[in-house]
Amino acid sequence: MIDQQVSLRGGAACLSVRPRTGRYLVLAAVFVCAACGLVYELELVALASYLIGDSVTQASVVLSVMVFAMGIGSLLAKRLRSRAAEGFGLIEAALALVGGSSALVLYASFAWVGESRYALVGFSLTIGVLTGAEIPLLMTLIQRVDRQDAGGTVADLFAADYVGALVGGLAFPFLLLPMLGQLTGALFTGAVNAAAGGALVLCVFRRDLTRRSRRLLILLNVAVIVVLAVATALVGDFERAARRAVYGDGVRVAEQTAVQEVVLTGSDRGSLNLYLDGRLRVSASDEYRYHESLVHPVMNGPHARVLVLGGGDGLAAREALRYRDVREVTVVELDAGVTRLAREDRALSELNGHAYRDPRVTVVTADAFTWLRARHGRYDVIVSDLPDPGISNSTKLYSAEFYGLVAESLVPGGRLVVHGGPPLSRPRTYWTVEASMRAAGLRTRPYWMSGPRSDSVAGPDRATHRRRDARGWGFVLAGRGERPGLGLAAGPPVPRSMTGRTLVAAGREADRARPSGLPPSTLVHPRYWEER
Numbered sequence: 445m446i447d448q449q450v451s452l453r454g455g456a457a458c459l460s461v462r463p464r465t466g467r468y469l470v471l472a473a474v475f476v477c478a479a480c481g482l483v484y485e486l487e488l489v490a491l492a493s494y495l496i497g498d499s500v501t502q503a504s505v506v507l508s509v510m511v512f513a514m515g516i517g518s519l520l521a522k523r524l525r526s527r528a529a530e531g532f533g534l535i536e537a538a539l540a541l542v543g544g545s546s547a548l549v550l551y552a553s554f555a556w557v558g559e560s561r562y563a564l565v566g567f568s569l570t571i572g573v574l575t576g577a578e579i580p581l582l583m584t585l586i587q588r589v590d591r592q593d594a595g596g597t598v599a600d601l602f603a604a605d606y607v608g609a610l611v612g613g614l615a616f617p618f619l620l621l622p623m624l625g626q627l628t629g630a631l632f633t634g635a636v637n638a639a640a641g642g643a644l645v646l647c648v649f650r651r652d653l654t655r656r657s658r659r660l661l662i663l664l665n666v667a668v669i670v671v672l673a674v675a676t677a678l679v680g681d682f683e684r685a686a687r688r689a690v691y692g693d694g695v696r697v698a699e700q701t702a703v704q705e706v707v708l709t710g711s712d713r714g715s716l717n718l719y720l721d722g723r724l725r726v727s728a729s730d731e732y733r734y735h736e737s738l739v740h741p742v743m744n745g746p747h748a749r750v751l752v753l754g755g756g757d758g759l760a761a762r763e764a765l766r767y768r769d770v771r772e773v774t775v776v777e778l779d780a781g782v783t784r785l786a787r788e789d790r791a792l793s794e795l796n797g798h799a800y801r802d803p804r805v806t807v808v809t810a811d812a813f814t815w816l817r818a819r820h821g822r823y824d825v826i827v828s829d830l831p832d833p834g835i836s837n838s839t840k841l842y843s844a845e846f847y848g849l850v851a852e853s854l855v856p857g858g859r860l861v862v863h864g865g866p867p868l869s870r871p872r873t874y875w876t877v878e879a880s881m882r883a884a885g886l887r888t889r890p891y892w893m894s895g896p897r898s899d900s901v902a903g904p905d906r907a908t909h910r911r912r913d914a915r916g917w918g919f920v921l922a923g924r925g926e927r928p929g930l931g932l933a934a935g936p937p938v939p940r941s942m943t944g945r946t947l948v949a950a951g952r953e954a955d956r957a958r959p960s961g962l963p964p965s966t967l968v969h970p971r972y973w974e975e976r
Contacts, residue, residue, distance in 0.1 A: 466589035471604040476640040478608030481575045483633045484543035486616045495554045506568045513572025521577035528584040529649035533661045536641025539574040541668045544634015555686035631676045638668045701781030713794040736939040737893040739763035742861035744933045746824045753812040755829035756782035758796030766937040773805045780809045816849040828862040833972045844964045847884035859923045867892045867918030874918040883964035887927035890954040892918040
């Protein structure tokens with residue numbers, strides 16, 4: 445090693461490497477820290493969208509709070525410039541610990557407390573402050589290494605920062621998330637962050653530090669990495685304990701597919717519950733009421749060819765297959781993991797009547813919007829059994845443009861049915877679905893059915909959620925041309941949960957509550973987020 449002394453603004457730094465080598469090492473640290481910082485940001489957004497819902501709102505909260513906090517961090521870093529190396533080392537150790545553990549703590553607050561919004565804002569603020577303090581200190585360090593003009597230094601730093609952010613942004617969805625998952629991915633990122641920050645200070649600027657400061661930084665970084673490593677080793681036990689806190693002791697299947705987390709609880713078809721991303725989607729105790737209300741009214745008329753959008757659990761297909769004159773049922777489901785469980789899981793396959801064994805059923809793994817645009821023929825009946833319109837990822841599947849594609853896929857006189865959300869607790873959302881269908885040229889017949897099914901997030905107070913969400917289901921029946929009649933097909937099968945008379949009464953009740961002047965939701969102007 446060749447010792448170098450470079451003075452800047454009257455200060456001197458004793459380096460352990462050549463100036464050019466030191467410059468490259470500082471830029472490499474900028475690259476790694478930027479990549480880690482963006483991974484922390486994306487982890488917060490992804491986990492908040494999963495735990496809280498409404499990805500648009502959660503992304504806005506995380507990004508705005510972090511950018512604001514970065515400004516605060518930049519101002520606070522001015523006080524550390526005289527001890528830039530020591531300050532940077534401490535900040536990176538703190539950032540590694542906070543950012544690496546953020547996903548773990550967020551999930552724990554959701555599982556055991558039932559609320560993670562405050563933790564989300566706290567982590568966004570803390571990570572933003574620490575990230576904002578990095579660049580001013582790195583600017584000071586790189587100028588102490590090599591006296592380049594300020595403009596060139598800024599250009600190099602920001603180039604390394606932006607490229608690192610690109611790599612981190614791409615690594616998160618394509619490497620970290622599928623290979624390690626959210627919790628382990630954040631812990632691994634924290635360890636990399638601590639190693640990179642500590643290595644830069646202790647290898648390049650160690651002679652800027654006192655012996656006590658060097659020992660402190662070594663012990664601090666080793667402690668952070670050990671804590672993150674221990675947490676990584678225990679993450680499996682933590683996930684199992686958290687799942688028991690969220691879903692109870694009956695968790696039988698829990699897997700992260702390419703689309704979402706899928707959890708099955710209950711030992712048999714009578715006690716089965718299906719959760720997707722923490723939200724109860726199927727409860728064996730009452731699912732028949734929902735699926736009968738969804739499917740049977742739309743089957744009143746020709747129904748030889750049936751298209752089910754979503755409904756990978758096979759339960760809507762089960763109801764359609766009860767009609768013997770149905771020749772073909774096509775299920776378009778985005779998540780292949782759900783359809784696989786619907787085929788292979790004993791309890792779920794029994795609940796759906798082994799629908800996927802029926803030769804009339806064809807399963808397509810695709811996004812419903814994209815699949816409809818490819819024009820795969822026309823259908824007598826289309827059943828839209830999709831996630832709630834209030835979930836941002838599904839907003840496009842409740843837009844006027846989507847219903848325009850659906851209308852083009854109906855034969856003349858064909859019918860569509862849509863689940864539009866709970867009509868009493870979220871009336872604006874429900875009637876926006878109906879207005880969007882009308883904007884696509886469909887003639888609508890709204891109706892709703894009472895029932896205890898809950899779409900709430902699972903949690904320690906899930907029993908309370910279920911009582912509060914016992915508000916029934918809102919459906920909209922629609923057709924091309926004439927307004928479809930609201931009734932049941934003559935003859936078998938006979939649904940258990942309704943009669944033709946109760947269905948007509950449900951339609952009259954819905955019509956009386958119809959508001960006027962409600963605008964539709966479109967791709968460029970989504971409206972479902974306007975109601976909470």
